[in-house]
Amino acid sequence: MSDTNAHSVRFVRQSMIPEQEPPLTEAGAIKWIRENLFSGWLNILLTVLSVAFIYYVLSHMLPWFLNTVWNAGSLSECREIRNATWGSDVPSACFAVIKDRWPQLLFGFYPSDYYWRPVLALVVFLAAIAPVLFSGLPRKMLWFSLASPFLMFFLLWGGTIWGPIVVASGFVLGYALFVGLSKAAGTLVGVIAAIVAPVIYWLAIAGPLARGLGAVLPIGLEFVPSDDFGGFTLSFIIGIAGIILSLPLGILLALGRQSDLFLINKVSVAFIEVIRGVPLIVWLFTASLLLNYFLPPGTNFDLMLRVIIMVTLFSAAYIAEVIRGGLAALPRGQYEAADALGLDYWKSMRLIILPQALKISIPGIVNTFIGLFKDTTLVVFIGLLDPIGLSNAIRATTDWQGLYWELFVFIGLLFFIACFSMGQYSLYLERKLQTGHR
Amino acid sequence: MASLSDPQRDTFRLSQLINDSRYRSLTIQTVAMILLVLLFSWLVSNTVQNLQALGKDFDFGFLGEPAGYDINQRLIEYNSQATHGRAALVGILNTILVAVLGCALATVLGIIAGVLRLSNNWLVAKLMAVYVEAFRNVPLLLWIIAIFAVMAESMPQPRAFREGGGAEMILFDSVAVTNRGVYIPTPVWGDGSTVLVIVFLASLVGIWAFRRYARKRQEATGDILPVFWVGLGLFFVPSVLAYFVMGRPVTLDYPELGGFNFTGGLHLRNSLIALWLALSLYTGAFIAEIVRAGILAVSKGQTEAAFALGLRPGRTMNLVILPQAMRVIVPPLISQYLNLTKNSSLAIAVGYMDVRSTLGGITINQTGRELEGMLLLGAFYLATSLVIAAVMNVYNNSIKLKER
Structure with a gap:
């Protein structure tokens, strides 16, 4: 090549020049800073404003955080320690309150000898939820997940172990009847038997049976009444129970709203719209003030159970709307293909429609769950002691009067961790289930 | 299917009600109807029995009786001799006030945060991400009481505004932020x-x-x-x-300092300010995500096509990007407005007198009419959301892509 140019060009390089370092302004940190922080006058302005804002916030927060008093019995003691150590005009946090009262914030008035029970229940929950969340784990663990609600109930409330076992055996009975009778006498008979027999069993037989077994073999834990529950234990119980119960109900409502059956459709629409149209706090007041009107005279059941029912119904309506969006987003051809294969309604839903619709709805469902968990704080208004209610109670004591930020920071942080990890899990699941070709 | 299986209408067998898909839906609906009617009659008969046992009747007459309580925040004339109905109206107006203020500020905050989160500026984008995540993942109730605590605890007392008191009015001596509230001209x-x-x-x-x-x-x-x-x-x-x-x-x-407190000007109570700011900041974080998703939903090809046609960046934004982004943004945005309106019932945490506190709170406590009060309260919120939902449907239909 050089030969062809040799007669016309005075100099032709015969070899490559060694690769040079890029100019200083086009490499490494300087390039990054130039491109990301100072690429134009608007960017420079934004950067300066942000730095000023961050400096303002940190200059107010950091000294307060760094001068934390961890060991004190009251706010005045905190202030004395601060005056002795840093002087009286230095901002100083008093996280001693968390150190002093964390059992209360986490467990409410749960007997302190039995703190291991809510903790163990949480461990059971994590172990039970793991195979649902991560498909890499052995499928056999799902059997433990099925048994875990009864185990958690037993751990939290205590009492005789026969109660949860007898109730759980009702489900086993229903399942056995369904499998046995579907084969012998048709699906319809199987379904009806599987619903009716356990209900009769629970209403008529379960109570005496549990008492009888309890009298013969008194195995159990100390009973803890619902009034003793509080703090994050309460938030978690309401939140988790609501999440677990509202998903199936929400799916049923969404199917009801898509249904061709006039009555089912209208009832589902009315239920969803009424529940969604009214704030949760009004529903909670309804649960605490009005529920006794609607039930037979003399019925009086646990406030916590009422709250769980209300929260479940509430978030089920929201989940139904999210799933309806997923159902509507599926191409019509999927429904038609399912029909063409000769699948009946439930089979086509279970095998073809719902797996796809639920996948599309994951972000919305998780957002609803996050909302539900945050909304558990509203129970403070009907007299349950959630973390915010307990922080008010702690502030009302003479020791810690006038203390706000330390409690808010602690509570906010715990909620943030729980909600943020749920959000991150939904992102992970979206990526994992992403089957589109991009 | 019917044409294949040779319908024999004259010999109708009872088993067709279950096994024939033509009749089965009727069977299911009839059973559902019976169950539904049974459920409702059970609930109603329970309610009647319970009301009888308590010696109460079902009557909305209490709305015409004098309320006998004061409301510190009101948009229309009201005193303690006014009726419960008027107290409820004051509460409704207060709810609407904080909802409208909140929607406006939340939209501004949300658009700013959503656009800035997409900015090339790393620092600003991260700052906005922190804002969005912090507000989305912490309960609204905590934010409301935290902001209320800031207002009540950290702001100067009115007397600090006197000469040498250490506090100063802002915006050319026109706005005073005190621990009793904000005074504006x-x-x-x-x-x-x-x-x-x-x-x-x-x-x-x-x-x-x-x-x-x-x-x-x-x-x-x-x-x-x-x-x-x-x-x-x-x-x-x-x-x-x-x-x-x-x-x-x-x-x-202008508000003036007289004695121990400000006179003149408009007094915005801490309860209103805290509720307004917290609702706006909280909903703004959600709106930021909606705006971001809306902008990202318009594919890059649209921008490139607009540039290829020779449109300037401003025009590209107005004529090509925004109309398409709005179609994605507006429906969830309106649903956020609805959420904000419903969340304004958290006013209970700071003592703001919204409709839940007047009609659903003090009125119920004074008259003992839980059933009627809660029904009216629920009906108000339900009507609000149905109206907003109807408006949303009209809008959605007007911007829907016209297909086929």
Whole structure:
């Protein structure tokens, strides 16, 4: 090549020049800073404003955080320690309150000898939820997940172990009847038997049976009444129970709203719209003030159970709307293909429609769950002691009067961790289930 | 299916009600209907029995009785001799007030945060991400009481505003932020202010008419008129002219420190400020995500195509990106407005007198009419959301992609 140019060009390089370092302004940190922080006058302005804002916030927060008093019995003691150590005009946090009262914030008035029970229940929950969340784990663990609600109930409330076992055996009975009778006498008979027999069993037989077994073999834990529950234990119980119960109900409502059956459709629409149209706090007041009107005279059941029912119904309506969006987003051809294969309604839903619709709805469902968990704080208004209610109670004591930020920071942080990890899990699941070709 | 299986209408067997898909839906609905009627009659009979046992009746007459309690925050005339119905109305107006204020501020915050989160500036993008995540993942109730605590605990007392007290009014001595609330100037409508208002409304109509004309003309001839600048001029110039021509009919009444407290001006209570800020910041974080998703939903090819057609960046944004992004943004945005309105019932945490606190709180406690009060309260919220949902459907249909 050089030969062809040799007669016309005075100099032709015969070899490559060694690769040079890029100019200083086009490499490494300087390039990054130039491109990301100072690429134009608007960017420079934004950067300066942000730095000023961050400096303002940190200059107010950091000294307060760094001068934390961890060991004190009251706010005045905190202030004395601060005056002795840093002087009286230095901002100083008093996280001693968390150190002093964390059992209360986490467990409410749960007997302190039995703190291991809510903790163990949480461990059971994590172990039970793991195979649902991560498909890499052995499928056999799902059997433990099925048994875990009864185990958690037993751990939290205590009492005789026969109660949860007898109730759980009702489900086993229903399942056995369904499998046995579907084969012998048709699906319809199987379904009806599987619903009716356990209900009769629970209403008529379960109570005496549990008492009888309890009298013969008194195995159990100390009973803890619902009034003793509080703090994050309460938030978690309401939140988790609501999440677990509202998903199936929400799916049923969404199917009801898509249904061709006039009555089912209208009832589902009315239920969803009424529940969604009214704030949760009004529903909670309804649960605490009005529920006794609607039930037979003399019925009086646990406030916590009422709250769980209300929260479940509430978030089920929201989940139904999210799933309806997923159902509507599926191409019509999927429904038609399912029909063409000769699948009946439930089979086509279970095998073809719902797996796809639920996948599309994951972000919305998780957002609803996050909302539900945050909304558990509203129970403070009907007299349950959630973390915010307990922080008010702690502030009302003479020791810690006038203390706000330390409690808010602690509570906010715990909620943030729980909600943020749920959000991150939904992102992970979206990526994992992403089957589109991009 | 029916044509294949040779329907024998004359020999109807009972088993067809279950096994024949033509009749099965009727069977299912009949069973559901019976169950539903049974459930409702059970609930109603329980309620009747319970009401009888308590010696109560079902009567909305209490709305006409004197309420006997004061409401510190009101938009219409109200005193403790007014009726429960009027107290409920005051509460409804308060709910609407905080909802409208909150929606406005939340939209501004949400758009700013959503756009800035997509900015090339790393620091700003991260800062906005922190804002969004912090507010989305912490309960609203905590934010409301935290902001209320800031207002009540960290702000100076009114007497600190006296000479040498250490606190100063902001914005040219017109706004005082104290621990009892925020004092702002209030406009005093003098003689001739009606003319001013009419001029202002007329200029709004003028802007609308000009935009219409400009669009028609552009569609007909392709000429583009400077809509923005003319609109801006029309917005300000006539009103300012009228203001001076009429001899400055509107003046501001500034808050003044008198004794231990401020007099004059408008007193915005801490409860309103805390609720408003917390609702706006919280909902703004959600709106930021909606705006971000809306902008990202418009594919990059649209921008490139607009540039290839020779449109400038501003025009690309207005004519190509925004109309498409709005279609994605508006429905969830309105649903956020609805959420904000419903969340305003958390006013209970700071003692703001919204409809839940008046009708659903004090009125119920004083009259013992839980059933009626909660029904009315639920009906109000339900009506609000149904109206907003109806408006949303109309809008959605108007911007829907016209297919086939």
